Amino acid sequence: MNSIITVNHNDCLSCRACELSCPKNAIDMVENEEGFLYPNINGNCIECGVCRKKCPIITHSPFRQDKTSYLVQNKDTKVLKKSTSGGFFRAIGDEIIDSNGVVFGAAYDEQLNVYQKKVVKKEDLKDLQGSKYVESDTKDSYKDVKKLLEDGVNVLYTGTACQIAGLNSFLGKEYENLITVDIICHGVPSRKLFHAYCDYRTRKFNDELKNVIFRDKESSGWTARNTKIIFIGKAKKKYVRGILDPYFAAFIRGETYRESCYKCLYQNSLFYRPADFSIGDFFEIDKVAPEKNNKLGLSLVIVNSNKGRRVFELIKDKVYFEKIKEEDYLYIKSNIIVPSSRPIGRNNIYENIDSLDYYNSYKESKWWYRIKWYSIESLKKMYSIIKFVIRKK
Numbered sequence: 121m122n123s124i125i126t127v128n129h130n131d132c133l134s135c136r137a138c139e140l141s142c143p144k145n146a147i148d149m150v151e152n153e154e155g156f157l158y159p160n161i162n163g164n165c166i167e168c169g170v171c172r173k174k175c176p177i178i179t180h181s182p183f184r185q186d187k188t189s190y191l192v193q194n195k196d197t198k199v200l201k202k203s204t205s206g207g208f209f210r211a212i213g214d215e216i217i218d219s220n221g222v223v224f225g226a227a228y229d230e231q232l233n234v235y236q237k238k239v240v241k242k243e244d245l246k247d248l249q250g251s252k253y254v255e256s257d258t259k260d261s262y263k264d265v266k267k268l269l270e271d272g273v274n275v276l277y278t279g280t281a282c283q284i285a286g287l288n289s290f291l292g293k294e295y296e297n298l299i300t301v302d303i304i305c306h307g308v309p310s311r312k313l314f315h316a317y318c319d320y321r322t323r324k325f326n327d328e329l330k331n332v333i334f335r336d337k338e339s340s341g342w343t344a345r346n347t348k349i350i351f352i353g354k355a356k357k358k359y360v361r362g363i364l365d366p367y368f369a370a371f372i373r374g375e376t377y378r379e380s381c382y383k384c385l386y387q388n389s390l391f392y393r394p395a396d397f398s399i400g401d402f403f404e405i406d407k408v409a410p411e412k413n414n415k416l417g418l419s420l421v422i423v424n425s426n427k428g429r430r431v432f433e434l435i436k437d438k439v440y441f442e443k444i445k446e447e448d449y450l451y452i453k454s455n456i457i458v459p460s461s462r463p464i465g466r467n468n469i470y471e472n473i474d475s476l477d478y479y480n481s482y483k484e485s486k487w488w489y490r491i492k493w494y495s496i497e498s499l500k501k502m503y504s505i506i507k508f509v510i511r512k513k
């Protein structure tokens with residue numbers, strides 16, 4: 121059979137390219153018991169195979185290879201404080217809106233579901249700023265993008281690398297008026313887990329929750345990684361130290377990711393990325409250029425295409441930047457070239473997710489498992505770095 125059903129569930133990225141391209145509306149995206157979305161074929165399927173041709177795992181959309189790398193910091197301190205790293209996203213977002221363009225990126229809705237939101241006004245770009253450590257639903261965004269591109273509108277689409285690969289695959293051709301930015305990420309937890317966490321915080325502080333801001337800079341700086349939780353009533357704002365926050369700690373340990381993240385195609389030793397830009401944190405600044413670290417956050421910006429280079433020229437005045445060599449960061453920032461290891465704690469972290477008391481009964485994985493996992497992870501990374509260095513020579 122020549123249909124999407126042949127995609128292994130553990131590989132699926134939940135991009136929705138198959139669902140949106142099906143001529144018979146024969147694909148529904150359905151949540152599994154962990155709360156991740158997967159395609160499900162319904163009775164309307166005529167086995168035309170279109171969905172298969174649009175799936176980024178099967179088609180391997182074009183990867184961009186010719187790279188220039190920069191350290192970047194937005195010159196606007198207000199913007200910088202609301203950005204998770206160096207505020208590069210906002211610099212490019214402003215530029216696109218100034219050209220009457222449209223920006224897509226991850227935002228919370230009123231129920232704190234994360235989805236790929238369309239923004240046309242500068243004042244709404246703040247909704248897309250900041251990392252939301254949960255799977256963002258692409259919804260109908262690829263269709264909206266296609267329509268806008270065909271109408272000649274400039275579009276900036278930002279998201280995880282798999283979302284960009286899904287978009288490229290869905291579009292099936294290059295558009296001069298499309299700019300893409302992929303977020304260097306090590307994995308995403310499910311929406312259901314995030315909601316279990318929100319319920320836990322609501323009960324703990326006995327107040328209605330309005331917003332969750334991960335790695336809040338305002339409370340104690342860029343590297344402290346505190347979670348700021350905003351409530352509607354008397355509890356107002358609470359801060360939880362990053363590693364003491366059960367949701368964030370399990371995220372950092374890599375225990376809560378979607379299965380496809382542990383074999384992510386976009387973290388590979390060939391250093392292929394799907395977007396015009398790849399952006400991430402540059403925590404390793406003290407090893408490379410300590411004098412540049414003003415503690416307000418720095419972005420690593422990798423320009424992957426000529427289109428990206430042209431756009432970078434346009435926004436240069438809005439940011440401080442410095443060119444760096446791949447060798448300066450790839451040795452220490454190995455999550456660009458090697459996927460996260462799947463720790464033993466992943467096996468049962470989603471058990472009891474439907475229980476009301478999930479976070480109170482939640483047990484962290486045993487310390488000896490964690491030590492074992494860290495050792496295996498370090499060896500894996502070392503192996504990938506060596507492979508990368510040998511290939512470069």
Ligand SMILES: Cc1cc2nc3c(=O)[nH]c(=O)nc-3n(C[C@H](O)[C@H](O)[C@H](O)COP(=O)(O)OP(=O)(O)OC[C@H]3O[C@@H](n4cnc5c(N)ncnc54)[C@H](O)[C@@H]3O)c2cc1C
Binds near residue numbers: 204248279
């Ligand atoms: C789940 C996740 C894991 C990450 N892991 C790493 C990592 O391992 N190493 C690293 O160097 N950097 C990682 N980052 C990226 C980093 O933290 C910053 O988000 C990135 O450098 C952009 O920073 P900024 O200051 O330019 O913009 P910001 O304003 O901080 O970021 C906004 C951008 O992030 C996007 N975004 C936010 N949440 C999501 C989401 N859930 N899904 C898709 N896009 C999202 C928005 O669309 C927007 O483009 C991760 C980000 C996320 C969301």
Ligand code: SF4
Binds near residue numbers: 141171
């Ligand atoms: S094979 Fe064709 S009809 Fe069936 S789900 Fe795929 S795109 Fe839809």
Ligand code: SF4
Binds near residue numbers: 135136139177
């Ligand atoms: S990766 Fe995207 S296109 Fe492929 S099966 Fe999953 S949702 Fe569909």
Ligand code: SF4
Binds near residue numbers: 280305382385386387
């Ligand atoms: S780790 Fe890979 S598969 Fe997982 S969200 Fe990030 S880009 Fe997508």
